[in-house]
Amino acid sequence: MQSPEAWPILVISVVGAVLLVEVVRRVLSRVGRKWALARHLVEHCTWPAFFVAVTVACNLVFAPGFFGESAGERSLAQTVDRVIALLTIGTVTWLIIQATYAMTDVVLDRLVLVEGERNRRARRIRTQIALVRRIAAAVIIVIALGAMLFSFPQVRALGAGLLASAGIAGAVVGIAAQPTIGNMLAGLQLAFSDALRLDDVVVVEKEWGRIEELTLTYVVLRLWDERRLVLPVSYFTTNPFENWTRHGSRVLAVVFLRVDWAVPVPKLRDALYEFLQGNPLWDQKDWTLQVTDVLPNGLVELRALMSAADSPSSWDLKCDVREFLVNFVRDNYPDALPRFRVETPETRVGVSWTGDHDRDGR
Structure with a gap:
């Protein structure tokens, strides 16, 4: 019989x-007004914590005889108890992943504010942290799925057979997932070889943009006109590309x-x-104005060169200087x-040509 105090x-x-x-919360x-970690914990972990609280409370209070002592009621109670256990594993996994993201966000927020010469190193660390926490989340999810599966006695009984066939299964999965595994290894290679970082300015397929997202399988390039170019990570390990911010x-x-x-x-140079x-966009370091070429159409080509702290500042500085x-x-x-000159036979021999001359030159 079900206990009357059970549900309350x-x-x-x-x-x-x-x-x-x-x-x-x-x-x-x-506390989060002064402590960044507390603020990120509230942002990431509020809903996972509520679900964990509910599932853990149910898991602790619920018992096999909760619905009654008959065989059918106990079987139903065991099924509900197993579902609660699976939900507990899932919600705790969710909470752990979100807590990991909250702790790493504290570091990422500080790195975003880094400018100047230290910006390149900060972007490298941001890229590595972003990839490592994705790997950590994947590992945690795999462990949680394993714990869910092994909560079933039937799966535990099949453990020996699964281990015996692990070699064959691993070979089959490895062949089937070769492109995915190759992309994951390429992503780790890019992150830890410092070949590509978040916010790097690159030119790929004649498209100029910034690295907006770098995952284990794909790279999102935000183009100058706000389009997004998505490429597999392996593209950057097998094809040449321009990285304008490789060393700074x-x-x-x-x-x-x-x-x-x-x-x-000279006067144009002084005015520049x-x-x-x-102009606040100029970093007060390099500049010059030179005559670089005399074009076939009779014009002179001037080149103004200025240095800027980063590529967005460089683009705006170019537009400002061109307009000036x-x-x-x-x-x-x-x-x-700019003007184009035309030389006629009359001007070549020094004869002043006018429209009053007739065909005979009179």
């Missing part, structure tokens, strides 16, 4: 566990200007330097604007 005890236990988690929320985040910005020969280069000194040079030449030296 179960309800009280579940409500008490939920209230305990809510108290802890409120305390961590207040500092980037050189280049602006080309085609003008007439009448342009006063004065403009750069007042165009406005400066147009407003101050309109004779230096």
